[in-house]
Amino acid sequence: MSHTIEHKTKLLGRIRRIKGQAEAVERALEAEIGCADVLMLVASMRGALNGLTAELMEEHIRHHVVNPDSEPDSERARGAAELIDVVRTYLK
Amino acid sequence: MSHTIEHKTKLLGRIRRIKGQAEAVERALEAEIGCADVLMLVASMRGALNGLTAELMEEHIRHHVVNPDSEPDSERARGAAELIDVVRTYLK
Amino acid sequence: MSHTIEHKTKLLGRIRRIKGQAEAVERALEAEIGCADVLMLVASMRGALNGLTAELMEEHIRHHVVNPDSEPDSERARGAAELIDVVRTYLK
Amino acid sequence: MSHTIEHKTKLLGRIRRIKGQAEAVERALEAEIGCADVLMLVASMRGALNGLTAELMEEHIRHHVVNPDSEPDSERARGAAELIDVVRTYLK
Incomplete structure (x- = not known):
């Protein structure tokens, strides 16, 4: 994945936010806040x-x-663009 | 969630493993290993x-x-047991 | 599930729409329209x-x-209401 | 989707089974069998x-x-093969 610096930064930002969310769940479990929360x-x-x-x-x-x-x-360009749309629809 | 100590330990183990997986993804993105991996x-x-x-x-x-x-x-006991089975089936 | 007539009608409406969607997918495959569609x-x-x-x-x-x-x-009433909220959040 | 006849038949078989499952759900709702089932x-x-x-x-x-x-x-061949693997992993 030797892509653009910009893209790498964006992906790293996303995974770091997810790690932060995991830490929030860990603290919530330690503090024994309600299951529903x-x-x-x-x-x-x-x-x-x-x-x-x-x-x-x-x-x-x-x-x-x-x-x-x-x-x-x-044809390939259109096929790849459609595939990207499909992936976004399924994962939104 | 003032449940048993045993259960709390188990849930904390799960979220800590997930945090570890987030860190592995972060390192993989930093090292620019392949997208598919x-x-x-x-x-x-x-x-x-x-x-x-x-x-x-x-x-x-x-x-x-x-x-x-x-x-x-x-009746309620059976309803709750069935609900737990359904949740497990949907999230497995 | 001997619930209200109203509710049964609503659930039947939902599954019949889904059956209709399955028929639309079947016709689309027969007509060989594009995979993305x-x-x-x-x-x-x-x-x-x-x-x-x-x-x-x-x-x-x-x-x-x-x-x-x-x-x-x-307490139980609140627990059940929270559970319904959680289920809706996960399946929306 | 002007693919092979064989493939079209396979996809049609899949959607027809899903339509059959929708009909089974419809009959189950009409017969008022339990929600869990x-x-x-x-x-x-x-x-x-x-x-x-x-x-x-x-x-x-x-x-x-x-x-x-x-x-x-x-390179493209490998990228596409990896993508197919990823899609299968996510949807299995």
Whole structure:
């Protein structure tokens, strides 16, 4: 994944936020706050993990399969753009 | 969640493993290993988060709604046991 | 599930819509429309199935475990109401 | 999706089974069998829908983006093969 610095920074920001959420869940369990509140924290974490997954799949498609923005074969470019849309829909 | 010490320890073990997995993803992104490998790490993390969610929901049902093992009303006991099974099936 | 007629009608409406979506996917596959369009139909179906699941779990909690609107034990009533919220959050 | 006849038949078989499962859920709701049993039927349906989704995504990648079995560019072939593995892992 030797992609742009900008993209790497963005992905690192996402995983660090998820790590921070895991730490919040850990503190909540230690403090014995209600299960329902812990479950809501875990639900946010799951949403953030889906967001990271969609971003990583898009990166993979663009950099290791077909980049719809620079692909000269227009059929493949369209196929890759549609695939990115599908991935986003499934993981949103 | 003032449950048993044993249970608290188990839940803390789960979230600490998930935090460790988040750190592994962070290191993988920093080291620029392949997207596909990072995605497999993220998939394991998602599985572990589902496991924690199922455990927390079961805890919540047992301690804040109806505990099938100690409930005198047998209909409610069965309803709660079935609900725990359903939650496990959906999150496995 | 000997619940209200109103509720049964609502649940039947949901599953019949999902069956209709399955028929639309079948026709799309027969007509050989693009994979990406079929995948979008399947994504809507998945959303509708999650909606039905949340509704059925809420029904189960209310009628076979604890109904937060009629439970005299206020702790249990709160626990069941929180559980319904959690289920909705996870399946929305 | 002008793919092989064999593949079309396989995909049609999958969606027809899912339609059959929807009909079983409809009959179960009409017969007022227990919520928990209906939820288990719905869980199987969700599994079958994930299987169909994985199959359709693989089809899309192979026929509209890059087919790892016939792609001359070995980097792209590997990227597409990895992507198919990732999709299967996420939807299994």
